[in-house]
Amino acid sequence: MKKFISILEAGKLIHDGDTIMIGGFLRCGSPEKVIDEIINNKIGNLTLIANDTSFPEYDRGKLITNKLVKKAIVGHIGTNPETGIQMHAGELEVELVPLGTLAERIRCAGAGLGGFLTPTGVNTVVEKGKAIIDVEGRKYLLEKPLKANVAIIYATKADPYGNLFLDGTTRNFNQVMATAADVVIAEPDEICDEPLNPAEITIPGIFIDYLVK
Amino acid sequence: MLSKEQCRETIARRVAKELSQGDVITLGIGLPTEVANYIPHNIHVIFQSENGLLGVGPHDNHAGNKPKITNAGGVPVTIRPGAVFFDSVMAFTMIRGGHVNATVLGALQVDEKGNLANWMIPGAFVPGMGGAMDLVVGAKKVIIAMEHTNKGKPRIVKKCNLPLTAAGEVDLIVTERAVIKPTPKGLLLKEINPLFSLEEVLQSTEADLIIDETLNQKII
Numbered sequence: 001m002k003k004f005i006s007i008l009e010a011g012k013l014i015h016d017g018d019t020i021m022i023g024g025f026l027r028c029g030s031p032e033k034v035i036d037e038i039i040n041n042k043i044g045n046l047t048l049i050a051n052d053t054s055f056p057e058y059d060r061g062k063l064i065t066n067k068l069v070k071k072a073i074v075g076h077i078g079t080n081p082e083t084g085i086q087m088h089a090g091e092l093e094v095e096l097v098p099l100g101t102l103a104e105r106i107r108c109a110g111a112g113l114g115g116f117l118t119p120t121g122v123n124t125v126v127e128k129g130k131a132i133i134d135v136e137g138r139k140y141l142l143e144k145p146l147k148a149n150v151a152i153i154y155a156t157k158a159d160p161y162g163n164l165f166l167d168g169t170t171r172n173f174n175q176v177m178a179t180a181a182d183v184v185i186a187e188p189d190e191i192c193d194e195p196l197n198p199a200e201i202t203i204p205g206i207f208i209d210y211l212v213k
Numbered sequence: 214m215l216s217k218e219q220c221r222e223t224i225a226r227r228v229a230k231e232l233s234q235g236d237v238i239t240l241g242i243g244l245p246t247e248v249a250n251y252i253p254h255n256i257h258v259i260f261q262s263e264n265g266l267l268g269v270g271p272h273d274n275h276a277g278n279k280p281k282i283t284n285a286g287g288v289p290v291t292i293r294p295g296a297v298f299f300d301s302v303m304a305f306t307m308i309r310g311g312h313v314n315a316t317v318l319g320a321l322q323v324d325e326k327g328n329l330a331n332w333m334i335p336g337a338f339v340p341g342m343g344g345a346m347d348l349v350v351g352a353k354k355v356i357i358a359m360e361h362t363n364k365g366k367p368r369i370v371k372k373c374n375l376p377l378t379a380a381g382e383v384d385l386i387v388t389e390r391a392v393i394k395p396t397p398k399g400l401l402l403k404e405i406n407p408l409f410s411l412e413e414v415l416q417s418t419e420a421d422l423i424i425d426e427t428l429n430q431k432i433i
Contacts, residue, residue, distance in 0.1 A: 120309060
């Protein structure tokens, strides 16, 4: 049986200065309650790894608006003007990563790999500081694994074993982030008493440390 | 002169003709999304969205406050029969792995070598590359759909001076004025819109254009 915790207990698992992964693609599939708890507790100096910084008044975007993030490692910031403002003011460091590369870097950390070679970013500013490796006549960048202290992920349904089902396009980065952090907190919309159908599980419960009630 | 709407429709209609039965297509945000409106009814294509959906349908106006099915712009969408949901790793396995037949993207600049700049203007506009760099490298065909100039300033240039999205990956450029194909010898002018003269097309293009022997004055 998995450890079920309250939202208050979830908040205590996240600390000032942590590197945190948060699932969601814009507003779809974001663990909103745990994000609000981080804001309530004013946990700051965070390094945020996510698809994007969402919108100023929603989910991950509120962490930016509340100035709790010192560095964002994301693929897109265009929907949150506050991210751009803080970046240009030198208050927020932003590392922009092509989204396919971001997903695969997280996968490497979760899958025990030392990195991967991708053609994405060759001959662009993305190649700066990276090893360029020739394989069978094509150039690739060596990209390294990306892991976090805490991953906070959304789920549509959870069972007592921590197995998760994610509906529609809510999977996005939630699925891979569940594999790549020291502590993984899932925020399900619904907790079922019975086990989920094994054939319809999106994320196996072994990756989940805590479920927020 | 074409209005902004007429420009966009001309471009979207012409791009739609490039798509074939069974193609898996990823459309960029903005003008490229309008291509979906002009696909002939007898051609079935599958729209892929980088947030984890194959089989994107029209917008869903009844999705409620917390939609569970959106496109990459965060807009609630319906799904087509045969649709599939997946995570970001799978989405980019499709994109980077060459399983997407064509992508249609906007551009800030395209140059004579088929280089593309479409993700930032340093100091002014820095939205991030999102999935564009992966798409341009991985899709089998990269079609750029854009207005020929930016308020009169050429977008088809000799050499991009904005940060590149990728080098040498553009396969076709479609504007309201012309259809242009990057080749090893340079940019080949294949079609012009008869509403414009050849001279007008050449004057609004900074890059050198090679005029195709079979130049077709029918963009639509």
